[in-house]
Amino acid sequence: MLAYVLKRSLSLFATLAVATAVVFVVLEVLPGDPAALMLGVEAREDTIAALHRQLGLDQPALSRYFTWLAGMITGDLGTSYTYSVPVSELVGERLAVTLPLALMALLLSVVIAFPVAVVAARNRGRAADTSIMALTQVGIAVPNFWFAILLVYVFAVALRLVPSGGFPGWSAGAGAAFQALILPAVALALPQASILARVLRSALVDTLHEDYIRTARAKGLTRHAALWRHAVRNALIPVLTILGLQFSFLIAGTIIIENVFYLPGIGRLVFQAITQRDLIVVKSVVVLLVASVVIVTFLVDIAYAAVDPRLRRR
């Protein structure tokens, strides 16, 4: 198991190195001079050159890449062109909104999907199964921003249970912050829960046909016990793959959802930074997103081995 984790860690670092290089190169070849953009159309040639020097843009690309990389490792992500504050500060603030949001959504989708899938799999082909599957079909088909609008209308406008948007900050207390995040989290989670439920249901149905389930039943285990003791863990293997993939969809989903709910999160930050060509922010956020996805993939790999002993030797 330890050897497996070490091997996976090695590949984690390799992936991160490649990812940073790709992000750097892509932003390098994009048209648009950030200095010229910051100073406006009437800026003089020599002021632009001065700003270039100040931003280090006159250095060769390779050395800028390594300076950037070294900066990231030490936590110095540079200074935003548009906000004129350290990017690390900016990202840190926004992360305090997005990370809890994404984790809540992920947790919610698992909490919703699991019982739903188990009920569907246990009643395969019956009314409960068909109606659950029909509902998940709706969950996948309807875009999450529309869900978001619907949720705002019902829970914020009509029932006045939660605010319709904005974020009071964690300083306003965990309760208030939680209230502000719950609707966006639900909006993000519903489509993901639908996908997850479908995958888990079909994995469970497949697993329930396996010979070892019959063996378990022949030992005297009830249908229920055989499902929980022998089917669920085996059915988790395909589900983990989907869960890992879903994390990146969740991150992408936050860009839209944060805009709908006026949440000051990473999604909004990257959206604004792109429109304002604040490349240094874009670069940092993109690397952050890539890193989070790579790390989640790494965690999924470790989880695979934890669930399935056959993978530990590889």
Next chain:
Amino acid sequence: MPLIAVNRLNLAIHDKPILKGVSFRISRGETLGLVGESGSGKSMTALAMMQLLPHGAEASGEIRFRKKDVLQMPERELCRMRGRRIGMVFQEPMTALNPVKTIGAQISESLIWHFRISRREALDRAGELMERVGLPVSRFPLERYPHQLSGGQRQRVVIAMAIACKPRLLIADEPTTALDVTIQAQILALIKEIVKKDDMSLLLISHDLAVVADMADRVAIMKDGEIVESGPTGSLFENLSHPYSRSLFEASNHVPQKRVRPVLSIARRRTEPLVKVEGLVRNYALPRRSLFKKPPVFTAVDRVSFNILPGQSLGLVGESGCGKSTLARAILGLEEPNGGSISVLGRDPFSVRGKEREEVHRSVQVVFQDPYGSFNPRHKIGRVVAEPLFLLRGEIDEGEKRRRVEQALSNVGLSPLDMEKYPHEFSGGQRQRIAIARALVTEPRLIVADEPVSALDVSIRAQILDLLADLRDKLGLAYLFISHDLSVVRAITDEVMVMSAGKIVEHGPTALVFDHPRHPYTRLLVSAAPDLKTAIKRRAKRERKAGVMVKEKTATGAGEEAGET
């Protein structure tokens, strides 16, 4: 009073009748063998006794076990019965165990479930059970996972699970079908020993008459959901009355008539061999242990030399993993050797190019064990059979192609009209005929047959063996016949090679090798192979002796039974 009595059991799945009035009983300590071909309803009978029937199954009749009718039991009671009173061993040891749980957890599970004992205690008992089935905990810790065990070891674990709660009845559904003969003999001996010691009753389900004759006190023969005949093993087999049981018995002993004289290499030193294999070596790299060391090497085929003469039928026997298939693949030109040489028709199949290469390849064709897996389900039979004809492209036109396919199909006993059908429209035996037709279509000199009859029922197997013998007479074909079944090899080959751990340990005329094995491994193989005739003789003798004792027992046995109740 019997331990379990099945009375007029009917079973239908989605209104399709599967069992029709099946009745039998098993006394305490008795072994009943249930024999039949695939689809006869053997396994469904077992599942009905456990009430583990598939979705949509409806059973009627009566299964009386310990004064209660299993068919009427509520689910709660059934759960208490399964595992506790009736244990079950399944066919596929590879899939019968949960891959993500340790064997210790899986064996102790039913103990914890039924007896509500602590985990610690249950694991101790699991250790004892492991010992009992021949897997001492010192060498096979309970923390092992199923994938760390071989097929035979896994079946031992399954047996340990089935007997954990000391059930009164053990149901074993084809417990050794997926195993090698030597392992089969060990597992059967283990089951026999356990059943005897614990005074368990056993329902042994098998397609193999020899296994049943060896194990069972009484036998019931099933066909199409009905028991056609049953009785004490020895006298039943000696006086089979139902035509089906007789044909089954004959098919199990079937030896195709040989019209050609056996081709023996000793007698024909001068003949130019069809295939010449010299010092063949094939290695596989195993997973690396460390980044800095070379990966360890596994030698699948180790310095093997032999010839196949024109028209010769050469057998190749050995256990799974001994290198048989690797050797066959090398001869087919699919596996480049790491050492030694192969020549087919005097040419090296790996270096020839162009026309000569096609000639070499079309002179050697193959028939696999599972024909269905080797057919594209979306291709019609005409196309499936014509496939190898690309080796003759440019040489024959469409008309000739069609003629060849028709010829091949009629050679194997199928109609040219079958060209327009799809693979799923044929039965297992017919599919194997199609596979043989596909091999014949290039007019080869040698057919490599890799377990061609292992997946077939005995009656179909007899037909295919006849067909192969016929084709050899008619077309002068040579065979390399790979099988783990010694009786099949004996029936169809002139010479046999015994392979073990990549080496050919014995090679000679088939009858001589099997009747007077010299190498210890061959001896082991021959003694492990179940033999129907000797098993029946032994049974019949024992029954004649016991016939007196049975009568004596009934005379004095009344008091015993009264005393017990």
